Amino acid sequence: MIKVQNISRSFGDKVVLRDISGTFEKGKPNLIIGASGTGKSVLLKCIVGLSRPDDGQVFYDGRDFYAGDNELKTEIRREMGMLFQGGALFDSKTVEQNVMFPLDVLTKMKADEKLDRVNFCLKRVGLENVNKKMPSEISGGMKKRVGIARAIVNNPNYLFCDEPNSGLDPQTSILIDELIQDISEDLDITTIVVTHDMNSVMGIGEKIMFIFKGQKLWEGTKNTIIHSGVQELDDFVFANKVMNNLRK
Amino acid sequence: MFLGRLFVNRESFRTYYRLVMEECVGIGIGSIFLVALVSTFIGAVTTLQTAYNLVSPFVPNWVISQVVREMVVLELAPTIMALIYAGKIGSSMASGIGTMRITEQIDALEVMGINSISYLVLPKIIASMLMYPLLVIVAGVCSLVGGYLVGTLTGIITPHDYEYGLRASFNEFTVTFALIKAAVFAFLVSSISSYKGYYTQGGSLEVGISSTQAVTSSVIAILVAEYTLVQILLTND
Numbered sequence: 001m002i003k004v005q006n007i008s009r010s011f012g013d014k015v016v017l018r019d020i021s022g023t024f025e026k027g028k029p030n031l032i033i034g035a036s037g038t039g040k041s042v043l044l045k046c047i048v049g050l051s052r053p054d055d056g057q058v059f060y061d062g063r064d065f066y067a068g069d070n071e072l073k074t075e076i077r078r079e080m081g082m083l084f085q086g087g088a089l090f091d092s093k094t095v096e097q098n099v100m101f102p103l104d105v106l107t108k109m110k111a112d113e114k115l116d117r118v119n120f121c122l123k124r125v126g127l128e129n130v131n132k133k134m135p136s137e138i139s140g141g142m143k144k145r146v147g148i149a150r151a152i153v154n155n156p157n158y159l160f161c162d163e164p165n166s167g168l169d170p171q172t173s174i175l176i177d178e179l180i181q182d183i184s185e186d187l188d189i190t191t192i193v194v195t196h197d198m199n200s201v202m203g204i205g206e207k208i209m210f211i212f213k214g215q216k217l218w219e220g221t222k223n224t225i226i227h228s229g230v231q232e233l234d235d236f237v238f239a240n241k242v243m244n245n246l247r248k
Numbered sequence: 249m250f251l252g253r254l255f256v257n258r259e260s261f262r263t264y265y266r267l268v269m270e271e272c273v274g275i276g277i278g279s280i281f282l283v284a285l286v287s288t289f290i291g292a293v294t295t296l297q298t299a300y301n302l303v304s305p306f307v308p309n310w311v312i313s314q315v316v317r318e319m320v321v322l323e324l325a326p327t328i329m330a331l332i333y334a335g336k337i338g339s340s341m342a343s344g345i346g347t348m349r350i351t352e353q354i355d356a357l358e359v360m361g362i363n364s365i366s367y368l369v370l371p372k373i374i375a376s377m378l379m380y381p382l383l384v385i386v387a388g389v390c391s392l393v394g395g396y397l398v399g400t401l402t403g404i405i406t407p408h409d410y411e412y413g414l415r416a417s418f419n420e421f422t423v424t425f426a427l428i429k430a431a432v433f434a435f436l437v438s439s440i441s442s443y444k445g446y447y448t449q450g451g452s453l454e455v456g457i458s459s460t461q462a463v464t465s466s467v468i469a470i471l472v473a474e475y476t477l478v479q480i481l482l483t484n485d
Contacts (some may be wrong), residue, residue: 049358049359050358050359070256073361074297074362075361077358077359077360077361078360078361080361082359083355084355085351086351088352088353088355088356091347091353101360102360104265105360105362105367106360106362154360160359170322
């Protein structure tokens with residue numbers, strides 16, 4: 001479980017996050033949603049330690065990330081896997097080398113063990129026979145899947161996904177969403193997904209935090225989101241014509 | 249602070265060894281053709297220009313190669329090559345790391361618990377300090393060979409005079425000094441370029457700007473460092 005307490009973050013005079021608290025549970029995808037520019041990705045960066053909050057704490061199963069020394073931070077980070085918006089695959093490495101990278105650097109596994117693990121993870125995300133391809137030779141959806149394979153290769157306890165569906169067609173988006181949900185359940189890990197895609201919200205939103213202008217305005221599930229009674233959330237959810245028609 | 253983080257939370261020796269070797273190949277093999285080509289021509293042109301300026305019948309011909317030797321060893325091989333090195337390797341380092349920054353590859357390393365500065369920059373600095381002095385030696389040899397070929401083929405100087413001039417009043421410390429300069433310049437180019445690339449913010453336009461800034465800052469640092477080193481190591485009093 002990941003718990004955030006009173007997270008605030010500013011860039012110069014601009015306050016991006018104000019006093020955000022909440023918990024992210026194990027074994028299911030936890031969604032952070034909101035319109036573009038509301039601070040979702042900054043919150044995620046604060047949680048994973050890529051951007052230090054001005055105020056507040058982040059607890060990983062009770063371990064205070066920011067109060068800890070470098071050793072604790074490294075220990076927690078080695079339990080993390082992250083899927084970045086653009087995939088963040090290493091351009092100079094093949095798909096296989098990309099997925100193997102955390103094992104190469106962080107473990108003392110033998111070469112054949114590493115290869116088995118890589119092939120298992122690639123198969124888990126539905127990719128086979130792409131080991132020797134370069135990231136520039138595969139599609140956006142495949143890059144996301146390779147990113148997920150790399151994120152889970154080292155058996156993480158925490159999985160973070162920043163806009164996993166951005167730039168993908170609806171069918172591939174659903175596949176990626178289902179994959180994230182399955183992995184979270186099967187591996188029993190704490191997963192946080194930042195998204196503004198309503199299809200993802202309605203598909204895998206078992207726990208949802210809505211951020212508006214840097215503040216948490218609502219928390220709930222996909223079953224309660226359409227009856228939230230929060231005007232800003234309604235504006236976000238029903239901005240989509242299909243959703244609006246459903247409401248009507 | 250940037251350099252201080254190079255030695256914090258490092259990975260295994262095996263990891264660095266592999267990275268340093270990869271960088272050495274990139275820097276050394278990737279630059280050797282350009283270095284050899286430029287230095288051969290510099291040696292040839294220096295020989296011709298020195299001969300053009302030595303018109304007195306009282307000055308023996310072997311002085312030409314002696315002048316070429318001093319110029320090549322003290323200045324042309326370590327310093328002019330460093331400027332070329334900054335343009336080729338420095339810009340490549342800055343743009344490579346800058347691209348990793350804007351495509352979140354550096355963030356990916358950090359999230360994995362890897363000290364990205366140490367992982368990306370330390371091997372570049374070590375490889376640079378290993379390979380650039382070797383490139384300077386290659387440049388020195390190519391320059392002297394270039395001068396020899398042009399001098400003897402055009403009849404400006406005989407092979408015997410050229411060899412005699414190269415050996416006359418030779419001070420071995422100039423070679424040591426050239427190698428000290430090479431190591432310092434290599435450190436400056438690799439650390440400044442890596443720094444500029446690492447702190448790139450924005451998109452591809454900013455990567456280009458970082459790359460340009462890396463070359464400009466490296467060139468200025470090389471010139472200042474050279475003056476300082478000459479003042480410290482070559483002043484007689």
